[in-house]
Amino acid sequence: MTTPIILVDADACPVKEEVYRVAERHKAHVRVVSNSPFRVPVSERVKRVVVSDGFDAADDWIAQNAGPRSVVITADILLAERCLKAGATVLRHDGKPFDAASIGSAIATRAIMEDLRAGMDGVGSGPPPFSKADRSNFLQALDRVLVRMGRG
Known part of the structure; x- marks a missing residue:
């Protein structure tokens, strides 16, 4: 059985530190994919992947490297x-x-919201603030996924 790999869409990811902690516990590999360099832990399992700053370059890299033994962390619906x-x-x-x-x-929903935002001339708010509950829910969800992959 191959080791699970976590692919992180890193440019706007608020849970990178959580990913590193859970991955270490499960001995999973992590690829932190972005258009600009991010500091990553010194670990043979964690690697930084800096792609060109071309439109969707990070998304393309993640999509091309995703598969049945990978967990992708992203808020991008089209990449998902x-x-x-x-x-x-x-x-x-x-x-x-x-x-x-x-x-x-x-x-x-994304398409509808895009249309609504286009008609508002930049007025409106973004997503709700990221909360401690969101962080906790993420940790639990990633742990569950990796436990399930470890059994399979």
Whole structure:
């Protein structure tokens, strides 16, 4: 059985430290993928992947490297869809999974929200603040996924 790999869409990821801790406990590999360098722990399991600053370059790298033994951490709905098609498990930063049952409605909601924002001329708010509960939910969700992969 191959070791699970966690692919982190790192540019706006608030849970990188949590990923490192859970990955270490489960002996999983981590790839921190971004357009600019991030500090990562000194570990043979954790590697930084800096891609070009081309549009969607990090997403493309993650999607091309995702598969059945990978967990993708992202809030990007379109990247989540690509990774699900490759057989990966996909988690948002708050621990909620993207899966075959939820991705269609997530894409539809994204399109509606994009249309609404376009008509508001920049007025409005972004996502709610990231909370301690979100962080805790993420830790539990990632742990559950890696435990399940360890059994399979």
